[in-house]
Amino acid sequence: MLKLYSTQSSGNSYKVRLMLAKLGRPFELAEVDIFAGEHRTPEFLALNPEGRVPLLEADGRLLAESNAILFYLAEGTRFLPDDAFERAETLRWMFFEQNSHEPGIAAARFWLTQVRGGRDLRTHDVDRWMEEGYAALAVMERHLAHTDFFAADRFTIADLALYAHTHVAEEGEFSLAAFPRVRGWLGRVAADPGHVDMAWRPSVAAAERGELAQP
Numbered sequence: 001m002l003k004l005y006s007t008q009s010s011g012n013s014y015k016v017r018l019m020l021a022k023l024g025r026p027f028e029l030a031e032v033d034i035f036a037g038e039h040r041t042p043e044f045l046a047l048n049p050e051g052r053v054p055l056l057e058a059d060g061r062l063l064a065e066s067n068a069i070l071f072y073l074a075e076g077t078r079f080l081p082d083d084a085f086e087r088a089e090t091l092r093w094m095f096f097e098q099n100s101h102e103p104g105i106a107a108a109r110f111w112l113t114q115v116r117g118g119r120d121l122r123t124h125d126v127d128r129w130m131e132e133g134y135a136a137l138a139v140m141e142r143h144l145a146h147t148d149f150f151a152a153d154r155f156t157i158a159d160l161a162l163y164a165h166t167h168v169a170e171e172g173e174f175s176l177a178a179f180p181r182v183r184g185w186l187g188r189v190a191a192d193p194g195h196v197d198m199a200w201r202p203s204v205a206a207a208e209r210g211e212l213a214q215p
Contacts, residue, residue: 002027003057005047007034009114011106011164012066013054014198019073019160021202022194029201035114066164067094070157079157086152093150093158097165100139104132106165108172133169137179140166144181148188155192163189168198 004020004027006013020027032038032053039051048055048064056063056072063069071091074080081087108129111118119126140162143150150158167186169176176183189195 003030004028005030005032005044005053005055005057007032007039007053008201009198010034010053011102011109011168011198015066015161015164016054016056016069016073017200018164018196019070019079019157021196021200022079022160022192023073023077024194025073027202067098067157067161070094070161074157079155079160081152081156083152090151090156090158094161096136096139097158097161100132101136101162102165104129104134104136105169105172105174108133108174109165109168110172112173113171129172130174133172133174137166137169137174137176137182140185141179141181144185148185155189159185159189 002020002025004013004016006017006029008031017029032044034053038044039053045051047057047062050064052064054064054066054069056069058072063072071080071094081090108126111122111125111129115121140150147153149155150162163186166182167190176186
């Protein structure tokens with residue numbers, strides 16, 4: 001059975017839980033409390049030298065990086081196109097999520113909402129987070145003028161990757177009021193079958209039986 005090392009409040013971890021829920025795949029969930037330093041213990045660093053979540057254990061092998069895990073899980077499913085160009089387009093938006101979107105939107109949410117005293121610790125970064133985050137939202141808004149989803153004209157793991165942090169962007173003090181297309185897209189993603197929210201976790205009993213409880 002798959003084992004996922006995850007932090008419940010982490011957007012990157014949520015991506016993988018959401019994907020597994022959509023696929024109906026059973027998995028064991030191992031909560032890693034990053035605020036208590038559990039990601040920096042010798043035991044966890046032996047699994048992932050970067051000391052980051054999520055981390056997926058599959059058939060005795062370990063895979064880190066949320067978007068790499070999504071790509072692995074999506075192979076052969078409706079979430080990853082077969083066409084080479086559409087696969088590359090999907091990856092293009094996943095790279096955008098990591099390089100242009102997450103550094104502002106996810107960082108602001110983490111430091112301003114989740115870390116005690118985070119604003120004081122990172123005061124000089126707040127303006128940069130806002131600038132980068134709003135720039136990324138503007139790119140998304142422009143793209144969605146021509147399509148309902150980000151790649152291949154349908155729901156893919158590109159949408160799932162971008163949704164994880166965007167749907168909680170307001171927790172990082174971003175307003176989505178000026179981005180109606182982004183808000184509409186968030187609704188379409190949430191309406192896709194098998195959707196679960198960030199608080200969801202699999203039933204322990206179901207996982208032990210090799211089943212995934214229905215979201």
